[in-house]
Amino acid sequence: MGGQDAHTTQSRCPHQTGKSTPLQENVAATESRTTLRHGLNETATYEQIIRDPSRIFRAVEAAAELGSVLLFIDEVQYVPQILNDCQSILDRYAERVTVLLTSSSARKLRGAGANLL
Numbered sequence: 001m002g003g004q005d006a007h008t009t010q011s012r013c014p015h016q017t018g019k020s021t022p023l024q025e026n027v028a029a030t031e032s033r034t035t036l037r038h039g040l041n042e043t044a045t046y047e048q049i050i051r052d053p054s055r056i057f058r059a060v061e062a063a064a065e066l067g068s069v070l071l072f073i074d075e076v077q078y079v080p081q082i083l084n085d086c087q088s089i090l091d092r093y094a095e096r097v098t099v100l101l102t103s104s105s106a107r108k109l110r111g112a113g114a115n116l117l
Contacts, residue, residue, distance in 0.1 A: 033068035033098075036060060040078040049079050057085040064093045070100065077103045 036059055040046050049055060056071070063069045076083065086099050 033070050034063040034066065035070045035072065036063060037072045037074070039074040041075040046078055049082065053079065053082055054085065056082060057089060060089050060093065060097060064096045067096065069093070069097045071097060072100045074102045076101045 036056070038045055038049065038056060040049065056073070060069055060071055071086070071089065073082070073086070083101075086101065089097055090099060
């Protein structure tokens with residue numbers, strides 16, 4: 001597993017090793033909070049985020065105004081620039097937002113010069 005602090009959990013493991021399933025089960029079990037899930041390995045989601053990368057930030061911002069938020073981004077290496085928005089979300093909404101990130105390619109993230117939080 002990757003790094004972890006009070007508000008961020010990163011899971012960096014190879015493809016098909018079981019990162020997403022346990023996280024999704026935990027996400028489903030979360031109590032009274034809004035859950036925003038973005039699977040970047042899904043074509044429709046990937047295309048939406050590529051067209052409008054700030055879409056995630058706006059969704060979190062709106063949900064955080066109403067209460068606690070869990071943001072789950074699966075396969076973040078497909079759009080590494082959104083890690084900057086994740087950092088901004090954590091900086092601005094640290095008390096209300098928890099971020100779960102998965103990646104099956106730390107090399108791709110480092111190679112892209114991505115913000116590794």
